[in-house]
Amino acid sequence: MSPALFWFFSLMMIAFAILVVVKRNPVASALSLVVSFIGLAALFVSLDAYFIGTIQILVYAGAVMVLFLFIIMLLDLKAEEKRVVTAAPLIGGIVVGFTFLTLLIRVLAGNANGKLPMPALPGPVDDVKRVGELLFSQYNLPLQIIGTLLLVATVGVVVLSKRELK
Amino acid sequence: MNPLYLETAVILLGLGLILAEAFAETVEKRTFAWVAIAGLAAVLVLTFFVDPGTAAPGDNWRRFYATDGAAMFFKRFALVTTILVLLMALDYLPVVQRYIAGARPGAGLGEFLTLPVFTCAGLMWMASAKDLTMIFVSLELVTVSFYVLVAYMRRNSASLEAGVKYLILGALSTGFLVYGLVWTYGLSGHTALDQIGPALAALPPESGGAVFFAFVLVLVGLGFKIAAAPFQLWVPDVYQGAPTPITAFLSVGSKAAGFIVLMRVLDVFLSVPSVVPKAGLVLVGVTVATLVYGNLAALPQTNLKRLLAYSSIAHAGYLLVAVTSVLPSAGGTPPPIPMGATVAFYLGGYLLMTILAFAVMVAAGNHLPGDEIIHFNGLAKRSPALAFGLLVGMASLAGVPFTVGFFGKFFVFAGAVARGQWLLVAVGTVAVACGFYYYLKVVRAMYFQPPVPGQETAIPLSGPTRAVVVALAALILFLGVWPQPALNLFPGAR
Known part of the structure; x- marks a missing residue:
């Protein structure tokens, strides 16, 4: 896959994953998660893992998320939209997430094996x-x-x- | 006999019970518990007749399934725990009945008595798991069945709250565990633990950070299961809200299974030289935090169930002291008793005393207004047998000499002293002193406080409960004088 497609799908995944958290409407959050899953499936396909990519769409984006949507619509959640976000959990969440991200980047940068080029598959698998x-x-x-x-x-x-x- | 048949037998027992329960509507629900107990006891006998060598060594299942002495010990441990929990559940049925929506008397009780059988099979598989996939699926079988059992009394808001908290935090910890396992697999290219060790050790030193990262993620996931700080936040609420026999099951079964997996995984990570110093630091930190948090937070508790929850955290701390004694240290000698045997002995003692305390709570609970410690005031006058049982249990949990709890702590600290882990010895000593205060507070209430007015009648005891309480108390005192028979159960202990 060309790098342009990789960046497109990766950024799509991250952007919609952020929307899942930021959106106040549960239905919008769930639908953002579906789009994020589709991006993930595309990345799997780009790694020649067609089976996992298909399963990602059929099971996660299809079955699981549709079930989620059903439940959200049945319960008619209004409380989430009215909830006021206070500073403490917000700051705490950002600190934890940021620390984890920094850690991950440092570990990935230090891992020598991670920089090895992946050998090409011998053919269609x-x-x-x-x-x-x-x-x-x-x-x-x-x-x-x-x-x-x-x-x-x-x-x-x-x-x-x-x-x-x- | 092939050891795989043990779990198969347990699963078949569970399936048979759940089917019979669905179709035989007229059979009394207690019968199912007795059948389950008899079946598990039969499997317990069978564990002494398995021959790990019968199947060809190249068999595929051997990749996933350890048949060593530790595995067999923890399989028996799981079976004994489940049998005792089911006996306790028999006494607890009226409470469960009150809090579930049944169309007729006895409805919905069958599943409460059969689900622990499946949990037991999960615990037995965990005892043998030596492959990342096997560890994960058996751990999840145990956890998922606990999600259901904790929330079982769904008309009781405390039980429901406990169920939701356990589900959400459990899912989060599973996420950490899986991520750690994936990193381990990604770095080593293997899922079998005995292949991961050499593969990780062969990595270039720059990858040490990634191995350490995987180790920490796995430790977070397992720390949740064994209730180690700082992953212990769920413990008090879940223990207090869950049905009491299930609390005992969580506190003993889940912890033991967590520790055997932790020991197996630790073995792998500590074979990587570059990780040892950092991993040691993290382990010591977690141990100190667990000891301090468990013991200090237990001090002001007024509810017995909550007290036992904090005590469960504290005991995870002592067990971690034993686990930490695998770490090589400057000038230290190997512990007098191998780490595995120390942990096994401590867990065995912990099984006896914790189940005893919860069994007394269940038996007395039907005649007491609640679980607060003041509700146990004057229990000695109302039921001398129960009060004596709880006295022995509390004394053993505190570590009074001539109880099995004393020897458990003695072996743990002997290992720490031999390794020269002086920080752990110092913190542990203070922790034990705290323990004496909060455990004996319960004894004071039972023996030196008058009963609440209007609550002075004698408490009747059923035959099985009396037998369980007497047997457990006798074992605690016996092993507190002569621990050798219990140590002999674990191979390589002498």
């Missing part, structure tokens, strides 16, 4: 097939545990949200 193979052969044990986790989460959601338990 069948990444869906390879991810699937790895997941169901080598990584089968963690996959089974995730299955248990999803079961627990499902049971938990029913127990915590059902109007009247039978």
